[in-house]
Amino acid sequence: MTERILTLLCLCGISASTANAAAPPSVLLVLCDDLGYGDLGCYGNELVKTPNIDAFARTSLRFTDCYSSHPNCSPSRTGLMTGRTPYRIGIHNWIPMLSPMHVPTSEVTIAEVLKSQGYDTALCGKWHLNGRFNLPDQPQPGDMGFNHWFATQNNCLPNHQNPYNFVRNGIPLGPLKGFAADLVASEAVHWLRSLRNKEKPFFLFVSFHEPHEPIATAPRFKDLYGDLHESQRAHHGNISQMDAAFGRLMQALKKQNLDKETLVIFTSDNGPAKTSFHPDGSAGPLKDKKGFIADGGIRVPGIIHWHGKIPMGESAVPIIGTDFFPTLCDLAGARPPTDIRLDGTSLRPLFEGKPLQREHPLYWHFYAAQGAAKVAIREGRWKLTAEMDASPARDRGGINAQDQQTIKTAKLTNLKLFDMENDIAEESDVQTSEPEIFARLSASLLKLYAEVQAESPVWPAWEFAGYESQRIQWPPYRGKRSVPHRTPIVPPVEIDNPLIETIE
Numbered sequence: 001m002t003e004r005i006l007t008l009l010c011l012c013g014i015s016a017s018t019a020n021a022a023a024p025p026s027v028l029l030v031l032c033d034d035l036g037y038g039d040l041g042c043y044g045n046e047l048v049k050t051p052n053i054d055a056f057a058r059t060s061l062r063f064t065d066c067y068s069s070h071p072n073c074s075p076s077r078t079g080l081m082t083g084r085t086p087y088r089i090g091i092h093n094w095i096p097m098l099s100p101m102h103v104p105t106s107e108v109t110i111a112e113v114l115k116s117q118g119y120d121t122a123l124c125g126k127w128h129l130n131g132r133f134n135l136p137d138q139p140q141p142g143d144m145g146f147n148h149w150f151a152t153q154n155n156c157l158p159n160h161q162n163p164y165n166f167v168r169n170g171i172p173l174g175p176l177k178g179f180a181a182d183l184v185a186s187e188a189v190h191w192l193r194s195l196r197n198k199e200k201p202f203f204l205f206v207s208f209h210e211p212h213e214p215i216a217t218a219p220r221f222k223d224l225y226g227d228l229h230e231s232q233r234a235h236h237g238n239i240s241q242m243d244a245a246f247g248r249l250m251q252a253l254k255k256q257n258l259d260k261e262t263l264v265i266f267t268s269d270n271g272p273a274k275t276s277f278h279p280d281g282s283a284g285p286l287k288d289k290k291g292f293i294a295d296g297g298i299r300v301p302g303i304i305h306w307h308g309k310i311p312m313g314e315s316a317v318p319i320i321g322t323d324f325f326p327t328l329c330d331l332a333g334a335r336p337p338t339d340i341r342l343d344g345t346s347l348r349p350l351f352e353g354k355p356l357q358r359e360h361p362l363y364w365h366f367y368a369a370q371g372a373a374k375v376a377i378r379e380g381r382w383k384l385t386a387e388m389d390a391s392p393a394r395d396r397g398g399i400n401a402q403d404q405q406t407i408k409t410a411k412l413t414n415l416k417l418f419d420m421e422n423d424i425a426e427e428s429d430v431q432t433s434e435p436e437i438f439a440r441l442s443a444s445l446l447k448l449y450a451e452v453q454a455e456s457p458v459w460p461a462w463e464f465a466g467y468e469s470q471r472i473q474w475p476p477y478r479g480k481r482s483v484p485h486r487t488p489i490v491p492p493v494e495i496d497n498p499l500i501e502t503i504e
């Protein structure tokens with residue numbers, strides 16, 4: 001792979017030391033929610049229309065083996081923001097509204113590091129690193145390094161259309177007219193154009209809600225999918241809706257002459273959800289989907305662009321969401337925190353055509369994962385999975401005391417080795433034909449697991465309140481079957497977002 005990157009560097013006329021000599025870049029980090037590995041044209045989807053992301057990918061470095069740090073939302077975002085595998089921090093699962101589970105201020109985020117290096121910082125979109133969102137007893141985005149934030153705790157309510165649960169810098173905004181992707185992109189463009197400190201480099205984290213349910217899609221995007229079933233029109237159109245918003249972000253960078261100096265990262269927080277309402281997300285050739293430790297749950301699109309500094313083309317080097325924290329520290333000239341254990345590795349060598357050396361393999365850990373495997377590592381072509389010798393998780397929304405005890409004590413069992421180069425769908429356990437690799441990686445996995453398990457904090461028991469589920473407006477179909485319409489609690493008034501341009 002290194003040879004391939006070097007070839008690309010030469011073809012692009014980029015010297016291997018260019019990234020090394022560059023000034024700290026401004027950074028636009030774009031994260032999608034439940035966008036699967038196979039959901040984009042540039043990752044092989046022949047049906048879903050994503051012209052803006054595909055055009056972006058053509059002038060970028062596109063990773064075929066990019067992973068999120070977890071198969072679902074909150075833990076994945078924790079890994080992305082902190083560079084640490086989420087079980088070290090106690091983000092054991094997605095965080096419902098009002099849950100005591102949260103990322104504490106003792107953790108250091110990308111935004112905090114870049115802010116300390118003189119960056120202006122903003123978050124637009126989904127947060128999902130706390131349960132008590134915009135309440136005084138847990139840290140909020142403003143406490144975690146974001147100077148400006150326009151965010152929801154988790155998903156938009158009642159769905160992507162006219163959401164009423166956005167908060168800007170601590171002030172609830174009430175119902176906003178428009179669709180989530182447009183609202184988020186508009187706020188980001190407005191911040192870039194009018195609010196940020198233009199004397200400073202910036203870190204802008206755009207965290208789209210699409211295509212996580214509950215979705216809603218504007219007719220013009222649904223109509224791109226003709227007479228397909230309404231659930232497919234809504235799902236595929238929802239991705240195209242996000243793609244159009246991404247295109248607006250790219251245009252805004254260009255209009256402000258920021259496109260050449262800005263490092264842009266595009267990725268997703270986990271694999272496709274493939275629910276009964278919307279079963280048509282795609283993990284491409286990968287096994288399983290969101291919620292599983294198999295690659296369908298964790299391998300995601302990953303595209304990085306920095307004009308003239310990062311080579312264009314394709315890389316098959318495995319990377320993971322926890323790599324972005326040390327990468328951005330490195331490019332900004334910041335020293336990563338030395339008193340906490342980081343799991344990611346700076347990707348800078350890859351940008352410079354050098355091999356990437358890791359201290360330990362990519363790592364995943366999820367007690368409540370669907371399927372048998374709960375823990376995994378990947379090193380080069382090899383992936384090793386393990387089961388936990390424990391009862392299945394009892395509570396997928398709340399916090400169960402016995403589950404917490406299991407997280408601290410469960411042993412690993414039934415390890416399996418897969419060759420991801422020759423068996424992308426994880427069908428054949430090759431431990432007997434590769435005994436040395438199996439033995440070495442098993443030792444590595446057991447050591448990492450013990451370390452993370454020892455560090456992982458325990459939360460007090462908490463009963464799932466179902467706050468969001470009472471407030472969601474679901475579509476009138478369930479896959480291809482119609483379901484009775486249920487009316488959620490929805491505030492009656494719609495107002496324009498007073499600080500941003502009109503959407504339509």
Ligand SMILES: [Ca+2]
Nearest residue numbers: 033034073269
């Ligand atoms: Ca997600």
